[in-house]
Amino acid sequence: MSSLSSQARNPESRAVAPAGQRRRHPDGTRPEVPDHEILHSIGQGAYGEVWLARSVTGAYRAVKVVWREDFEDERSFVREFEGVLNYEPIARSNPGLVHILHVGRHDGPSPYYFYVMELADDAYTGIHIEPADYVPRTLQRDMQLYGHRPMPLDFVIEVGCQLARALEGLHAEELTHRDVKPANVVFVNGRAKLADAGLVAPSSQRSFVGTEGYIPPEGPGTPRADVYALAKVLYELSTGKDRLDFPELPTELPDGATHRRWLAFNNVICAAAESHVGKSSLISAQQLAEKLEELRHDYGPRRRRGKSSRVRSLSTRAFLLRLGAAGALVVALPLLVLRLSPEARKRTNLALHALLGEVPAPAEAPPPPVSPLPASSELPEDAAEPTFGQIFINSVPSGASVYSLDGTYLDETPYGPVPMEPGQNVSFDLRKEGYADMRLTGEVPHDGVLTLNAALKPYCPPVPGKPWTDAQGTEYRPDGSGNHCAVTAVTEALFNEFLKSEANPDRVPRELVPGTKLIRTSQSGISAFTLWLTHRCEAEGTIGRDHLLIPSPEPQTMSDSGLCAYRLSTAAIRKTPITIYTNPAGATVLLNGRPLGVTPMIDMQVPLAPYFLEVSMPGYSTVRRSGLSPRSLFLNLVLQQNNSVIFGSEWINSLGMKFQPAGSDLMAGATEVRVSDYSDFCEATGRPMPRRTDYEQNEHHPVVNVSRDDAEAFAAWLTQKERREGYIEETDAYRLPTDEEWSALAGLNNENGRSPYERHLSGSSRTTQEYPWGLRWPPARSTGNFADTSALPYLNNNHVIPNYRDDFPYTSPVGSFAPNQRGLHDLDGNVAEWVSDEYGGPEGFSFRHFGVTRGGDFTSFRPVQLSTATRSPHPKTEKRDNIGFRLVLRRNRPAL
Incomplete structure (x- = not known):
């Protein structure tokens, strides 16, 4: 590119006088610029200061002034001026560079040259400029207004596309910017542009100009260095971290980022910001722009009413398999039924319904076992009234408004006592005129009252005109x-x-x-x-x-x-009103990841800053909107139903696993994870199936021979799968139940101890053992799948429960026995189940770091093995044919 002067081509020749030797013009000296009224200074840039000006047409402009006294000699000053003259047409032809509209020079006692540029938008009011309050909108200011948190991924990608194309055009002219950073990115009419033309230089020059952390190891002044710097900028925007923290990952995904889309974006950034160039590195602005543009509209699978095509094909295949198996079963049923006892016939009926994917009517379910013992000792434990904790909120002074985390108004303090599901963490916001907001958090006890007290502090914000x-x-x-x-x-x-x-x-x-x-x-x-x-x-x-x-x-x-x-x-903070209606009403609205309120929302005041809105309601597709400014935002949304989870209601997930409510933020698997469920996991991940058992199992039996690590890997896979497919939210997650959660699911409350080891000791010391079915021993016929007389051909006489029969010598299809009061099957038997805790115990105890299983299994025959309080320590890697697992689904966002 030959049009630039030698000064612009050789930035090292810019002779700038040391600060102590410069002869300064009087502070506050306003430059004279033809056809422009200079209003006031708005900042200092490289080699000069920037002023806000108004042209004769009334348009507001930015004027950069470079004083002669900042150069050691006239020759350097003239060459700098000529370089800007030659750069002017390049800037005006590139939509990603701040356009230079006019270049001029003033000769007098204090000489200077100037160039008139597009004015950046206002950081708060956008294109609506109020000269007295004008604050330039830079990327750095956006990050400040956003609280240095991860910015919406849509916004980050859009900014990255615009700046990468700007660099591509600059590099095509054999020029480099040399100092790409948030402070040098401004927004003009909502578009991101590179500013500070004084830093632009030919790419052949390798002078050390730039900012620490944005400079690659080989130094600045190359196209690759500009790309590296831009990647670091995008890293800061998307993570909320400093560029010196690269490549540390954020603790939470940016707003609007699915896991798959975030990984794709992260791969692009890493390829552009690698310390050393390799085969996979992105070294040109064009490469970076193309990669980002691929992600611009790539949101991945959306939540929809049905399942994904893969899920549908799997479901179809599974249905055909079920139909074939059901057909064979129906043909053989007359012969089979003749050989079964009445109890076995009922269980066969249940298994047939499960095979066909049907839910039998409650009247057809096996009735609870009838105990021959006196009524005083036969009451099943799970027939007791469910226990609740309570919360009570008080404040000094009283009369503070209490809000849930989703912004729903609850009442004034003192508030409560209010019954709530025990064991959950709760948070509330208190607001009172004249006092600072306060957030209170605590865990609801199983018995008693959680009391949250707040001493509100007077709100003393800045008041105009007062210190x-x-x-x-x-x-x-x-x-x-x-x-x-x-x-x-x-x-x-x-x-x-x-x-x-x-x-x-x-x-x-x-x-x-x-x-x-x-x-x-x-x-x-x-x-x-x-x-x-x-x-x-x-x-x-x-x-x-x-x-x-x-x-x-x-x-x-x-x-x-x-x-x-x-x-x-x-x-x-300047704000603007927004209005959001939804049909149906009552949807939760999150603004930049924080609860804003519940629809309808009319003239809700929100900051004038980049925004990412999420409008969600259980059972409906989440609607997302983002933009650079929410000014005049009006949304009237019709929410679409889908098959997503609704906490508090029975639900069937994408694999056909049924879940029952176990609290406001917890869903528990109604059955143990099946062979068919685990098979889908292995097929999707390439893992081998567990070792085959010595006994017969089909796809409806619980999966066994899996370690705790295997179970946790299955939960992680299912979490990511259903987040992508829209069945659960990005903050929802499948996992193993904790030891305490498992006890609560089985109806065992009021345990003492901080670890499974301590709770085990405490439970075993009780004079009366509790079982998932109640207090009696032995269990009534067909209570669950234990070591019964049907297993006598394979077990010793003293290894079965005397006179007990359930007709399953090994594992049974999940759901073959009646559920407990929560709708959960087989907590008492079939297979033992992994929980997430370590066993615990004193220092040096050999089982201290072992995993834990809960519940009996088809080999259990002693009362202690089937006691609800019993825990069994096992190495986390152990795989046995009588150990499986069930999952819970946890919601980690504010409840409705």
Whole structure:
């Protein structure tokens, strides 16, 4: 590209005078720009300062002014000016670069040249510019307004596509930007553009210009270096982490990111930000743009009314197999029934219904076993009334509004006592006019009352015209614009308080400003400090949802290493009303991952910032919307029903596994995981099926010969599968039940002990043993699948329950016996079940780190083996033909 002057081609020749030797023009000197009224300064960029101006047509523009006194000689100053003249048409032809509209020069006592540019949108009001309150919208400001959390993936990908194409055009002219970072990305009419033309240079020049963390090991000044820097920017946006943390992963997915789409995006970023170039590296802007554009509209499988095509094909195949098996069974049924006892006939009927995928009428289910013992000792345990805990919320002062986490108003304090499902963690927000918001959290006890007390703190936010003090004691004074500015820049002492909360304080760059107590740090360092201080102020009630803290560089404090002192100021968060209707009403709305409320929502005030909305209701497809500004947003949504989970109601998942409610946020598998379920897992993952048993099993029997690790792998696979297919939300997860959850499912409450080991000892010391079916021993006929007399050909006489018969010598099809009160089958027998806990015990105890199984199995014949309180320790890798597992599904988001 020959049109650039030698100065633009050789940025190392830019002779800039050292700060101590420059002859400065008077502070506040307004430049003169033809046909433009200079309003006020809006910042400093590389080699100059930027002003807000209004043209004769009334359009607002940004004007960058570069003073002659910043150069050691006239020749360097002229070449810089000529370089910008030649860059002007390049910038105007690239939609991803800030357009230069006019370049000029002023000769006089204090010479300077200038160039007029497009004005960035306002960070709060977008294209609606109010000169007195104007704050440029940069990517760095967006990250601050978003609380340095992972930004919506749609937004990140869109910004990445726009900037990658901008770099592609720049590189086609044999130029590089050399300092791609959030502060150098602005938004014009909602489009992301690269700013700071003073840094653009020919790609043949390898001068060291850039910002730490955005520079590849081989140095800046190449197209690959620009791509590397952009990848680091996208990493920061999508994770909320600092670019120096790369490649650490976030603790939560960005809003709008399915697991599959997030992995694809993460692979692209890693390929572009690799330290060393390899075969899979993305080294050109065009490659990066194409990869990101593939993800732009790739949301993966959506939640829909039916199953995915693969699931449908599997279901069809499974149905045909069932039909064939059922046909054979129906043909053989007259002969088979003649050989079965009445009890066995009932169980065969249940198995046939299960084979055909039907649910038999309740009247046809086997009746509960009738005990010949006196009524005083025969009452089944699971016939007792379910136990509930209670919550009570109080505040000082009283009269605070109590909200659930989804934004639903509940009542005023004192609130309660209110019965709630025991064992669950609950959270509530308290709000009262004149006081800071407060969140209360606790676990509902099995017996008794969870009391949550709150001493509300007076809300003391910044008030226009009056001094304000933050949570750390720094004073802020009114700045005349309705905001407040700290009386001093951030000091070393205050910054050290922040560092105490950092996991890796040595990674935060910092140094003292010579001769002062002020601290210099990087942009990422001051951002982390500001976030820490904001949280402290929120906790103390000195700032809330309507204000934020903004750091600004302190003039004349930049060091050669790029560190700078910063002064904080407050700013009111500008908001806009949005309205959301849904049919049906009552859907939960999340804004940027946080509960906003329940529909209908009319004129709800939300921040003017990039947004990601999720509108969800159990049993309906989640609707997602995102954008750069929510101004004038109006949604009238008709929600579509699907087969997704509804917590609190019986549900059948994508594999045909039935789940029953076990609390407001927990669903329990009605049966043990079947051979057919595990077979789908092995087919999808390429795992081998478990070792075959020495006895006959079909697809309806519980899977056995699986370790605890195998069970957890199945749960993880099913979680990801059903998240992709829309059956469960991104925050829902399948897992093994905990030891305490298993006890609650079996009807065993009020256990003592912190580990399975301690609870086992406590239970075994009871004078009366409790069983899943009640208190009597031996169990009534066909209570469950235990070691019965049908197994005598294979077992010794003293290894069966005397006079007990269930007609299954080995495992039985799941659901062959009557369920307990919760609708759960086989907790008492069939196969023992893995839970998620380690066994525990004293230090040095040989079983301390073993896994745990609960419940009896088809080999159990002694009372202690079938006691509900019994736990059996096993190595987590152990695989036995009498051990299987069942799953629970946990909701990890606010309940409706």
